[in-house]
Amino acid sequence: MKNRRDFFKTSFKTLCLCGGASFLASLALEAKEEYFLRPPGAEDEERFLSLCIRCGLCVDACPYDTLKLASVLDAAKTGTPFFEARKIPCYLCKDIPCIKECPTNALDNKHLAPDKGIESLQMGIAIVDSASCVAHWGIQCDACYRACPLIDRALKIETKRNERTAKHALLLPVVDHEVCVGCGLCELACITQEPAIRVLPRTYVLGKAGDNYIKGWDRDDENRLKESSTKKKFDSKKATQYLNDGDL
Amino acid sequence: MRYLIARRIVQIAILALFAFAPSALVMGNLSSSLWFNTIPLSDPFAALQIFLASLSIDLSLLAGALLIFLLYGIFLGRAFCAWVCPINLITDFASFVRQKMGLRASKFIILSKNLRYLILILTLVLSFILSQPVFEAFSYIGIVQRGVIFGGFSWAFVGFVIFVIDAFLASRAVCSHFCPLGAFYAFISRYALLKVRYHLSKCTKCFKCVEICPERQVLAHIGKEQKNVLSGECIRCGRCIEVCDDDALEFSIFDIRRKNV
Ligand code: SF4
Ligand code: SF4
Ligand code: SF4
Ligand code: SF4
Numbered sequence: 238m239k240n241r242r243d244f245f246k247t248s249f250k251t252l253c254l255c256g257g258a259s260f261l262a263s264l265a266l267e268a269k270e271e272y273f274l275r276p277p278g279a280e281d282e283e284r285f286l287s288l289c290i291r292c293g294l295c296v297d298a299c300p301y302d303t304l305k306l307a308s309v310l311d312a313a314k315t316g317t318p319f320f321e322a323r324k325i326p327c328y329l330c331k332d333i334p335c336i337k338e339c340p341t342n343a344l345d346n347k348h349l350a351p352d353k354g355i356e357s358l359q360m361g362i363a364i365v366d367s368a369s370c371v372a373h374w375g376i377q378c379d380a381c382y383r384a385c386p387l388i389d390r391a392l393k394i395e396t397k398r399n400e401r402t403a404k405h406a407l408l409l410p411v412v413d414h415e416v417c418v419g420c421g422l423c424e425l426a427c428i429t430q431e432p433a434i435r436v437l438p439r440t441y442v443l444g445k446a447g448d449n450y451i452k453g454w455d456r457d458d459e460n461r462l463k464e465s466s467t468k469k470k471f472d473s474k475k476a477t478q479y480l481n482d483g484d485l
Numbered sequence: 486m487r488y489l490i491a492r493r494i495v496q497i498a499i500l501a502l503f504a505f506a507p508s509a510l511v512m513g514n515l516s517s518s519l520w521f522n523t524i525p526l527s528d529p530f531a532a533l534q535i536f537l538a539s540l541s542i543d544l545s546l547l548a549g550a551l552l553i554f555l556l557y558g559i560f561l562g563r564a565f566c567a568w569v570c571p572i573n574l575i576t577d578f579a580s581f582v583r584q585k586m587g588l589r590a591s592k593f594i595i596l597s598k599n600l601r602y603l604i605l606i607l608t609l610v611l612s613f614i615l616s617q618p619v620f621e622a623f624s625y626i627g628i629v630q631r632g633v634i635f636g637g638f639s640w641a642f643v644g645f646v647i648f649v650i651d652a653f654l655a656s657r658a659v660c661s662h663f664c665p666l667g668a669f670y671a672f673i674s675r676y677a678l679l680k681v682r683y684h685l686s687k688c689t690k691c692f693k694c695v696e697i698c699p700e701r702q703v704l705a706h707i708g709k710e711q712k713n714v715l716s717g718e719c720i721r722c723g724r725c726i727e728v729c730d731d732d733a734l735e736f737s738i739f740d741i742r743r744k745n746v
Contacts, residue, residue, distance in 0.1 A: 292517035
């Protein structure tokens with residue numbers, strides 16, 4: 238080092254380079270597997286990501302400050318809108334202003350059609366954790382049930398005999414997956430320390446039975462097969478070989 | 486100094502407007518916004534990516550993108566980079582630090598100015614293939630401006646990384662060599678009306694303008710040829726005009742003598 242000035246210059250430069258590099262490294266190492274909910278109308282994540290310009294107009298439009306744009310550190314793709322139900326749920330505005338303001342149709346404006354509305358939204362599905370839901374403990378709680386804007390349709394109360402006491406009833410919250418829109422009002426209302434009812438993205442929750450199953454005693458269910466794909470081919474040799482020239 | 490000050494005022498005022506103005510005046514951010522609840526403005530490059538990604542385009546996005554496209558394409562040229570983009574604050578500061586510390590050009594990293602056009606094309610092709618607006622996914626411009634407008638701090642680290650790259654790794658690497666949005670604006674700005682006019686007769690060939698210009702190649706004719714700065718790559722920052730002691734450079738909007746330049 239020639240002199241002090243040079244020394245400081247080099248130190249400063251090295252410090253900055255190390256700082257920048259370690260930030261980039263920390264970003265790369267951070268593999269987040271957290272879940273997050275998308276605003277109304279963003280059902281198909283692939284479609285949504287191809288359209289969202291990350292402008293935050295939906296964020297500005299929401300009167301409840303529900304929506305946030307993801308920062309580099311959030312789980313959602315940076316700049317895209319999401320919300321956390323336990324913090325601020327979606328209050329299901331009748332006119333759905335977030336969809337209305339979206340300039341790219343990333344929030345699908347088909348929900349604005351008069352025959353659709355909030356009940357056609359599919360932000361997520363509520364799931365009850367029966368182990369921590371105090372209603373399953375025999376305590377009378379229907380906070381989530383009462384909070385649900387689609388009360389008695391998305392969230393119902395089912396009664397069941399309390400086997401433990403043998404003389405009381407359990408009043409259990411049960412979610413109808415066909416109706417629940419995933420607004421998260423139940424999750425916010427839940428009285429337990431960590432919510433016993435949570436709204437998760439639909440892809441995390443929903444399974445698919447496949448076309449090879451038909452509901453018993455339901456004539457209409459056969460109609461499902463009409464649209465099903467006939468492309469599926471079975472390798473017929475596989476079965477015969479196993480039987481005939483196997484080592485059995 | 487006056488253009489420098491004016492630019493800083495405009496840059497900061499635009500961000501402040503987005504961040505603090507009531508939503509009746511403006512909503513959204515630099516990617517797409519709605520003014521007075523009626524006028525849409527959108528980033529045409531982002532809109533183009535979205536079109537390629539989704540093969541559809543919403544009318545309000547198209548209208549907003551067209552307005553901005555025409556504003557820069559017909560009038561202002563690549564002025565977005567010098568007057569609006571928040572990254573310009575960082576890269577200008579980085580080049581100030583670089584100059585003050587007397588750092589010389591790196592011998593390890595030599596970038597071509599055409600790299601950004603390659604990235605521009607790559608971005609568009611990938612947007613189409615991956616069905617996602619690719620540049621928007623990691624756009625530092627987006628991260629910084631959204632960070633400033635919607636609050637939060639993580640953007641500051643991204644800004645710092647950009648500063649480090651520009652100050653210590655390669656001079657003006659981000660805006661002049663990498664940025665596909667800058668390349669996009671350069672591409673559409675060739676015939677924009679706002680130009681820097683050059684008078685060879687007044688020029689004393691001190692080359693202070695070339696020294697300070699962030700896109701030096703656009704001043705290649707200085708001292709040689711009586712010709713305005715025609716390249717779309719000129720960001721219309723006016724640094725060359727300010728630094729010229731001989732009044733050889735000035736802004737001109739309507740160049741009537743276009744034919745004899
Ligand atoms: S429907 Fe209303 S509450 Fe829900 S996200 Fe949209 S604006 Fe916010
Ligand atoms: S308004 Fe639409 S495009 Fe803008 S951030 Fe929200 S979802 Fe994305
Ligand atoms: S998320 Fe909860 S409150 Fe909202 S519809 Fe579903 S069950 Fe009801
Ligand atoms: S609010 Fe929570 S504890 Fe109460 S019934 Fe609903 S899920 Fe169970």
